[in-house]
Amino acid sequence: MGVRRPLALFVLTAIAAPVALAAPPASAPASAPASAASTAAPASSADAAKAAEAEFTKLEAVATKPGDATAGQAKAAACGACHGMDGNSTDPQYPKLAGQSEQYIVTQLMRFKSGTRVNPIMAGMAAPLSPQDMHDLGAYFSTQKLLPGVADEKLASDGEKLYRDGDASQGIPACMACHGPTGRGNPGWRVPQVGGQHADYVQKQLQAWHDGTSWGSDAHAQIMPSIAQRLTAADITAVSSYVEGLHAAPAPQPATRSGATD
Ligand code: HEC
Numbered sequence: 001m002g003v004r005r006p007l008a009l010f011v012l013t014a015i016a017a018p019v020a021l022a023a024p025p026a027s028a029p030a031s032a033p034a035s036a037a038s039t040a041a042p043a044s045s046a047d048a049a050k051a052a053e054a055e056f057t058k059l060e061a062v063a064t065k066p067g068d069a070t071a072g073q074a075k076a077a078a079c080g081a082c083h084g085m086d087g088n089s090t091d092p093q094y095p096k097l098a099g100q101s102e103q104y105i106v107t108q109l110m111r112f113k114s115g116t117r118v119n120p121i122m123a124g125m126a127a128p129l130s131p132q133d134m135h136d137l138g139a140y141f142s143t144q145k146l147l148p149g150v151a152d153e154k155l156a157s158d159g160e161k162l163y164r165d166g167d168a169s170q171g172i173p174a175c176m177a178c179h180g181p182t183g184r185g186n187p188g189w190r191v192p193q194v195g196g197q198h199a200d201y202v203q204k205q206l207q208a209w210h211d212g213t214s215w216g217s218d219a220h221a222q223i224m225p226s227i228a229q230r231l232t233a234a235d236i237t238a239v240s241s242y243v244e245g246l247h248a249a250p251a252p253q254p255a256t257r258s259g260a261t262d
Pocket residue numbers: 075076078079080081082083093094095096097104105106108109118119121122125137192
């Protein structure tokens with residue numbers, strides 16, 4: 001992966017995002033059953049990563065109908081204990097799913113199931129889900145109303161600067177270029193909503209990417225690791241706090257500062 005890609009490439013990536021960030025594949029004929037996981041024991045971690053990628057590609061190729069939120073609600077009973085019944089988790093180690101796009105949720109569930117994104121809890125939760133289940137669950141959570149969070153006043157200003165402007169001197173693009181001014185994300189590009197997300201969860205992901213984790217080897221999965229590698233611990237803390245407080249329709253704020261959302 002390009003660890004030291006020049007800023008120009010980041011800017012290009014952000015600007016050319018409709019091309020660079022591949023939209024989900026059009027539903028293809030279901031040639032391969034999604035559950036046909038590879039049973040051969042991988043000889044090395046490189047082989048294991050390759051097997052996971054192959055499994056992910058297979059899952060993505062399965063034909064599905066658009067998600068059905070009502071069917072998804074019934075299937076979501078198993079998720080509520082951690083993510084909240086309406087997708088607004090209260091424990092900050094579990095990401096909020098409310099208002100997150102169907103496509104992003106589906107992609108992540110396929111990553112957990114295939115193993116390109118490694119998390120033991122979610123691997124277990126995703127294992128029994130078919131691609132259609134994933135779409136139904138995604139449709140359900142995407143229609144739930146996100147309950148926004150609150151930023152730490154002391155950190156918000158540094159975080160806001162990074163989010164809105166990036167830091168050209170460090171080769172860090174503006175988060176806003178992809179995640180949007182209100183943190184809504186971009187469903188068509190599978191860029192997640194980050195506005196309102198728990199700061200603890202955001203911080204954990206940014207730190208993990210900084211430390212070398214990735215969620216796959218495809219170009220899409222390389223975007224955040226290559227950005228996070230350039231963030232300092234202080235950057236990560238500040239921007240994580242800022243996004244937790246970011247939302248589309250701000251509650252009336254104290255008159256101390258303004259412009260936290262748009
Ligand atoms: C026992 C707790 C637990 C349960 C139950 C659970 N999850 Fe999760 N989920 C997690 C944790 C922890 C993470 C964060 C994983 C990480 O750090 O990468 C997560 C992450 C996710 C993500 C990624 C979100 C993002 O913003 O990237 C999705 C999507 C998700 N879960 C969907 C589900 C669905 C759908 C169900 C029910 C079928 C479910 N989860 C059940 C604990 C749980």
